[in-house]
Amino acid sequence: MHTTMLASDLMMANLTAGAHPAASTPRKLLLVDDHELVRYGVKALYTELQGVPIEWLEAGSLQEALVIYESESHIDAVLLDLNLADCKGLQGLRHFIQVHPHARIVVFSATQDEFVVRQARALGAVGYVPKGVVTSEMHATLSALLWPQGGPQSHGFVPGSALFPRFPSSAMYDRVAELGPRHLEILELVLSGCTNQEISDSMHLSLGTVKNYVSSLLLALDVKSRSHMVSLFR
Numbered sequence: 001m002h003t004t005m006l007a008s009d010l011m012m013a014n015l016t017a018g019a020h021p022a023a024s025t026p027r028k029l030l031l032v033d034d035h036e037l038v039r040y041g042v043k044a045l046y047t048e049l050q051g052v053p054i055e056w057l058e059a060g061s062l063q064e065a066l067v068i069y070e071s072e073s074h075i076d077a078v079l080l081d082l083n084l085a086d087c088k089g090l091q092g093l094r095h096f097i098q099v100h101p102h103a104r105i106v107v108f109s110a111t112q113d114e115f116v117v118r119q120a121r122a123l124g125a126v127g128y129v130p131k132g133v134v135t136s137e138m139h140a141t142l143s144a145l146l147w148p149q150g151g152p153q154s155h156g157f158v159p160g161s162a163l164f165p166r167f168p169s170s171a172m173y174d175r176v177a178e179l180g181p182r183h184l185e186i187l188e189l190v191l192s193g194c195t196n197q198e199i200s201d202s203m204h205l206s207l208g209t210v211k212n213y214v215s216s217l218l219l220a221l222d223v224k225s226r227s228h229m230v231s232l233f234r
Helices: 008-017 036-045 062-071 091-099 114-123 135-146 171-177 181-191 196-203 207-221 226-232
Strands: 027-032 052-059 077-080 105-109 127-130
Touching: 027 036, 027 062, 036 052, 052 062, 062 077, 062 091, 077 091, 091 105, 091 114, 105 114, 114 127, 114 171, 114 181, 127 135, 171 207, 181 196, 181 207, 181 226, 196 207, 207 226
Parallel strands: 027 052, 027 077, 077 105, 105 127
Antiparallel strands: none
């Protein structure tokens, strides 16, 4: 559990958020996290943003989130944890986007691995914010998410600048960013230690098809072998 946003930052956030009276229609955000205290802390910190009220919807699982998103008339964005009781890793993001392809999803996770961040972006996430970030960073991320062109009280932040963590340039991760969704899914399984047969069974693909995908991954990433590819992401 990260407590950065649940204690001393609360006073700072309230001062920042409360500096301007509510001046517009509430923005609606869906927070998906299986820790009730995390959801409570985020809601308490951000009752409004840039003078605009925030209406928080909550879900403790992926399936609950999908039902809420379907039933609500309009949700501006979704903050989605990567590890929920009914899904692990990027499975939840992948499934949410498949069901609701127009959803604007920001991954909200304790995981800060560069590969996971870049893969989430390639799968269609519009942002990635680590849990435990200081209030000012979370404030900038939500502002850039809800008001890409600046917003009512932008105060000079750069739109979109805080939506993804910054990493040094890497040729390997640049190649990963060019992979298609199916290649990314198979790469994720390979890196988790799955054999070709296990990938074949889980994805309902023929063994020959899986072998072809793995071979094309080696070529696309310019690596010599499966073990070499795995070692580069450790």
